Amino acid sequence: xxxxxxxxxxxxxxxxxxxxxxxxxxxxxxxxxxxxxxxxxxxxxxxxxxxxxxxxxxxxxxxxxxxxxxxxxxxxxxxxxxxxxxxxxxxxxxxxxxxxxxxxxxxxxxxxxxxxxxxxxxxxxxxxxxxxxxxxxxxxxxxxxxxxxxxxxxxxxxxxxxxxxxxxxxxxxxxxxxxxxxxxxxxxxxxxxxxxxxxxxxxxxxxxxxxxxxxxxxxxxxxxxxxxxxxxxxxxxxxxxxxxxxxxx
Amino acid sequence: xxxxxxxxxxxxxxxxxxxxxxxxxxxxxxxxxxxxxxxxxxxxxxxxxxxxxxxxxxxxxxxxxxxxxxxxxxxxxxxxxxxxxxxxxxxxxxxxxxxxxxxxxxxxxxxxxxxxxxxxxxxxxxxxxxxxxxxxxxxxxxxxxxxxxxxxxxxxxxxxxxxxxxxxxxxxxxxxxxxxxxxxxxxxxxxxxxxxxxxxxxxxxxxxxxxxxxxxxxxxxxxxxxxxxxxxxxxxxxxxxxxxxxxxxxxxxxxxxxxxxxxxxxxxxxxxxxxxxxxxxxxxxxxxxx
Numbered sequence: 001x002x003x004x005x006x007x008x009x010x011x012x013x014x015x016x017x018x019x020x021x022x023x024x025x026x027x028x029x030x031x032x033x034x035x036x037x038x039x040x041x042x043x044x045x046x047x048x049x050x051x052x053x054x055x056x057x058x059x060x061x062x063x064x065x066x067x068x069x070x071x072x073x074x075x076x077x078x079x080x081x082x083x084x085x086x087x088x089x090x091x092x093x094x095x096x097x098x099x100x101x102x103x104x105x106x107x108x109x110x111x112x113x114x115x116x117x118x119x120x121x122x123x124x125x126x127x128x129x130x131x132x133x134x135x136x137x138x139x140x141x142x143x144x145x146x147x148x149x150x151x152x153x154x155x156x157x158x159x160x161x162x163x164x165x166x167x168x169x170x171x172x173x174x175x176x177x178x179x180x181x182x183x184x185x186x187x188x189x190x191x192x193x194x195x196x197x198x199x200x201x202x203x204x205x206x207x208x209x210x211x212x213x214x215x216x217x218x219x220x221x222x223x224x225x226x227x228x229x230x231x232x233x234x235x236x237x238x239x240x241x242x243x244x245x246x247x248x249x
Numbered sequence: 250x251x252x253x254x255x256x257x258x259x260x261x262x263x264x265x266x267x268x269x270x271x272x273x274x275x276x277x278x279x280x281x282x283x284x285x286x287x288x289x290x291x292x293x294x295x296x297x298x299x300x301x302x303x304x305x306x307x308x309x310x311x312x313x314x315x316x317x318x319x320x321x322x323x324x325x326x327x328x329x330x331x332x333x334x335x336x337x338x339x340x341x342x343x344x345x346x347x348x349x350x351x352x353x354x355x356x357x358x359x360x361x362x363x364x365x366x367x368x369x370x371x372x373x374x375x376x377x378x379x380x381x382x383x384x385x386x387x388x389x390x391x392x393x394x395x396x397x398x399x400x401x402x403x404x405x406x407x408x409x410x411x412x413x414x415x416x417x418x419x420x421x422x423x424x425x426x427x428x429x430x431x432x433x434x435x436x437x438x439x440x441x442x443x444x445x446x447x448x449x450x451x452x453x454x455x456x457x458x459x460x461x462x463x464x465x466x467x468x469x470x471x472x473x474x475x476x477x478x479x480x481x482x483x484x485x486x487x488x489x490x491x492x493x494x495x496x497x498x499x500x501x502x503x504x505x506x507x508x509x510x511x512x513x514x515x516x517x518x519x520x521x522x523x524x525x526x527x528x529x530x531x532x533x534x535x536x537x538x539x
Contacts, residue, residue: 003322018446028458053461060458062535068450076455077446081535090379096325097315115315118308121325123468124250127380127438129532132464138308195445198531200437201379209445 004092008107011179012145013085013206014165015188019213020172023063023078027164027173031059031082031143034163039148040113044136056134058082058143059164077212080173082164083130083143084197084205085109091122091131091142099140107179107206108147113139127201150175178206250381251471252525259303260371261517263332264393266296267364268401270339274361276352277407285346291404293336300332324377328370335363368397382432383528388425395421396489396517403510408497415497415513419490422520426482433529433539443534454537469530470538481523489516 035058036042045055059082067074085102089109092100099115100122102108111122116139123131123140131142146162149155159166165173176185185208188194194208235243269292273280280288304310317333319326338360345353372393375384399414440454441447489512496509529539 025458054459054463054467056464057459062444062454062458063456064444064446065453065455066446066449066451067453072450075449077444079444081458093322094325094374094377096317096319096323096329097312098319099315115312116309117312117316119316119325120306120308120468121374123464124530125378125380127443127531129465129469129535133308133468135464140308197445198438198442200442201531211445212449 004087004089004102005104008087008102008104008179010106010177011085011087011206012106012108012150012176013178013185013208014082014145014162015174015176015178015185015194015208015210016080017172017174017192017210018077018079019210020170021061021078021080022170022172023061024169025061026167026169027080028057028059028061030163030167032057034146034149035141035144039144040111041134041137041139041141043141044134046135054135056132056141058130058132058141060129072215072217075212075215080164081128081130082207083109083145084128084203084207085143085145087204087206088202090125090127090201090203094121094125096121108145109142110144110147111140111142113137116140127198127203128205145175178208250525250528250530251468252522253306255302255305257518257521257525259299260393261299261514261521262295262302263299263371264368264397265400265404265514265517266292266294266299267332267335267367268397268399269404270296270335270364270401271361271398272401272405272407272410274339274342274357274359274364276354276357277405277410279352281346281350281352283347285343288405289339289343289347292339296332296336324370324373328367328374331363331367331370335360335367338363365394365397368394379436380531381528382436382438382531383429384524385436386425386428386432388421388428392418392421392425396520399490400510400513400517403493403497403513406506408501412494412497415490415494419486422486422489429527433531436531438531438534440534440537443531454535457536465532466536470533470536471526472538473526475527478523478527481519485516485519485523487516488512489520492516 032043043056047053062079062081064077064079065074066077085107089102092102097115097117099112101110118133118138120133123133131140134141150160152160161175165175174185174188176183178185180186189208192210194210196205273288304313307313316326316329320330338356342353342356342360345351369390372390376389379385395418399418402411402414440452444452446452492512493509496505499505533539
């Protein structure tokens with residue numbers, strides 16, 4: 001049944017640090033790579049080398065310009081977005097076939113692709129654009145939190161985390177149990193004031209976003225600058241002779 | 250929202266078909282024999298044809314039968330049950346009228362109730378979506394049901410009922426447009442809440458995540474159709490309610506009746522196209538669009 005579990009044993013999810021993300025899109029590529037070759041239908045591309053190309057991705061990085069009030073410089077913030085594995089996931093309850101479900105053991109929201117009729121209603125119900133209907137397979141694709149990596153004992157222990165987290169060169173993505181208040185991700189959220197996206201939609205997302213840290217004000221120049229010796233010196237030697245000669249001409 | 254022709258046809262014609270079945274189930278008009286056969290044939294072509302059209306937008310139509318499993322939680326699944334229930338009961342009821350010249354009242358009344366329940370469940374598929382503030386209001390089921398009843402009365406030849414219901418449907422539609430235009434703003438969802446960055450300052454989409462288009466933009470961010478929305482609203486309202494009301498006021502003939510129905514259907518199709526084309530999904534905010 002596509003009713004939501006009243007409580008999940010764990011709340012596995014991601015914490016994304018908007019202060020650290022450099023917008024390199026490595027998480028986008030590693031996600032596409034892993035999820036094309038592993039669990040479920042591959043993430044197809046349409047007209048990949050043509051003029052009108054598009055494809056299925058489970059993770060996408062937006063970039064926003066934020067202009068603070070006053071004269072402060074605008075900030076450019078890179079913003080990775082994937083499924084937030086909501087506690088009150090509207091995508092699950094709308095599903096007519098039971099293909100969409102939320103796991104009781106860890107809270108991961110998954111699609112059983114062999115039951116999916118591709119009606120698209122779950123994507124309509126998701127405010128975050130986390131679900132995309134694969135145009136080749138006709139079924140709904142979404143982030144699995146790399147369920148085929150995190151429990152996979154055939155992988156070395158350091159690889160048992162989502163592909164996006166494992167690949168991030170900036171360390172902007174963190175994976176863990178957000179239901180356990182002593183986990184490193186929960187501590188990070190508490191320390192940095194982790195936030196929900198679109199809280200007014202009532203989805204109770206598990207994934208949290210760490211807001212950018214306040215920026216320092218950059219003064220125009222150092223207060224000691226007027227008292228310093230100028231760096232430029234009179235040219236000497238050949239250049240000095242050339243300078244004087246050219247002045248005379 | 251992308252105005253997919255299959256869904257526009259489905260909601261328009263199944264709404265009309267089930268509206269007609271509602272009146273037939275209650276015995277208006279009290280037809281039997283071949284006249285009943287003609288009425289039921291028209292109703293079934295519209296209701297079943299609409300349902301068939303709806304399967305065209307599925308990615309995997311061959312698995313459509315699985316949509317019957319989740320009636321406890323899903324409005325789409327409930328719609329499937331109501332539709333099949335209504336069609337089976339009204340089929341039995343029609344059988345009695347056409348071949349045995351008897352009216353099995355219980356089947357008729359239950360079938361009529363289920364026909365309206367089908368229209369209600371269809372409307373709830375749209376109404377339940379908080380992500381589309383324009384649809385997420387009580388006016389949506391009211392609009393679908395009043396239009397279905399008005400269209401049903403019109404096709405059933407119930408002139409007095411049709412006149413009243415057309416006026417009601419028109420007023421509900423106008424009210425839905427007025428309220429709908431305010432819905433996104435009053436929902437409280439904007440770029441600031443979508444990104445959580447509103448506390449720093451004004452948020453502007455600087456660069457999208459992809460150079461081409463994608464499923465999300467194709468499905469949810471349809472801005473082209475809104476350009477002429479005011480003109481289309483007037484056209485829709487005129488064809489849907491005003492023209493049929495004028496035609497019904499004329500001395501009745503079958504030709505005028507058919508004309509009124511054709512005008513009404515054209516109007517509902519236009520209004521339904523606008524229903525999708527004007528609907529703003531909040532995911533557009535991530536792209537700086539609405």
